[in-house]
Amino acid sequence: MDHLLGITSFVRTAELQSFVGAARALGLSPSAVGKNVAKLEAALNVRLLHRTTRRVRLTDEGALFLERCRRILDDLREAEIAVSDAGAIPRGTLRVSLPTIGYRFLVPHLPAFCAAYPHIELDLHCNDRLVDLLEEGMDVAIRGGELATSSLIARKLGSFSFVLCASPAYINAHGQPHSVDALVTHDAVRFRYPGSGQVQPWPIALDLHPRTVLACSNMEGVRAAAINGLGIAYMPDFLAADAVRTGELCHLLEDKVRSEGQFSLVWPSGRLVSSRLRAFIDFATVNLFQDRVVTQ
Numbered sequence: 001m002d003h004l005l006g007i008t009s010f011v012r013t014a015e016l017q018s019f020v021g022a023a024r025a026l027g028l029s030p031s032a033v034g035k036n037v038a039k040l041e042a043a044l045n046v047r048l049l050h051r052t053t054r055r056v057r058l059t060d061e062g063a064l065f066l067e068r069c070r071r072i073l074d075d076l077r078e079a080e081i082a083v084s085d086a087g088a089i090p091r092g093t094l095r096v097s098l099p100t101i102g103y104r105f106l107v108p109h110l111p112a113f114c115a116a117y118p119h120i121e122l123d124l125h126c127n128d129r130l131v132d133l134l135e136e137g138m139d140v141a142i143r144g145g146e147l148a149t150s151s152l153i154a155r156k157l158g159s160f161s162f163v164l165c166a167s168p169a170y171i172n173a174h175g176q177p178h179s180v181d182a183l184v185t186h187d188a189v190r191f192r193y194p195g196s197g198q199v200q201p202w203p204i205a206l207d208l209h210p211r212t213v214l215a216c217s218n219m220e221g222v223r224a225a226a227i228n229g230l231g232i233a234y235m236p237d238f239l240a241a242d243a244v245r246t247g248e249l250c251h252l253l254e255d256k257v258r259s260e261g262q263f264s265l266v267w268p269s270g271r272l273v274s275s276r277l278r279a280f281i282d283f284a285t286v287n288l289f290q291d292r293v294v295t296q
Helices: 002-016 019-026 030-044 060-085 100-116 168-174 181-185 219-227 237-246 275-287
Strands: 049-051 056-058 092-098 120-126 140-144 152-166 187-191 211-216 232-236 250-252 259-268
Touching: 002 019, 002 030, 002 049, 002 056, 002 060, 019 030, 056 060, 092 100, 092 275, 100 120, 100 219, 100 237, 100 275, 120 275, 140 275, 152 237, 152 275, 187 219, 211 219, 219 232, 219 237, 232 237, 237 250, 259 275
Parallel strands: 092 120, 092 140, 187 211, 187 232
Antiparallel strands: 049 056, 140 259, 152 232, 152 250, 152 259
């Protein structure tokens, strides 16, 4: 317990650069905070803070120790939350990061989720860049493609297909390609990865590729451009589905150009899972992409 008091006093003093400020935050006297830090330094046999009459600042050893101490206090807070969460009704805000187009497969299921968990407030962040969950305060993310090795825990949600599409107006003006080789004479609307700036490749073995008339870092923009007749686009089947159903887009070369994509849930490892996060993980796993085969 003495070490915990010392760690808490040290962290607050380092963050506020003042024993007085730390004392105010902790509800202690400045002398008590100073003694707690001094006892911790004596136990470690190292100076953590440089003291002057006007302020305190970290030593090199103190800066290193501060990061470890913050993790200890974060873990303690999460343990307290987990214990108080056990058996409790899931409640609170859940921050979810997902691709821009993710709302198309997630939002239709949200009425059922909100009915089952009325005390959870969902905060959706739609973004095509790779979000650092810890840095940006996200609880969980839905990500597409192959996942890079990381400290995140992952659970596969399901697969989808990429398809080639064009509008009837474009086909009427430029003709319909009946072979992969015929694509070379057509115009293409391409997706550009926001992180790398690279244009998404099409899974087609060609010496010459279609002329790119538009590249867009938002897949919704690619879809809109295709609907408006700018060219042939390559996109997820669930993104094209409504437009295909209404006749705004037509599938092209379905038996020749088709590849699979994958969505997964990811969340930080080494952290206790709150009841609201567990509720979302279980719900998403059961309900999203339920019409497809999911491999675990």
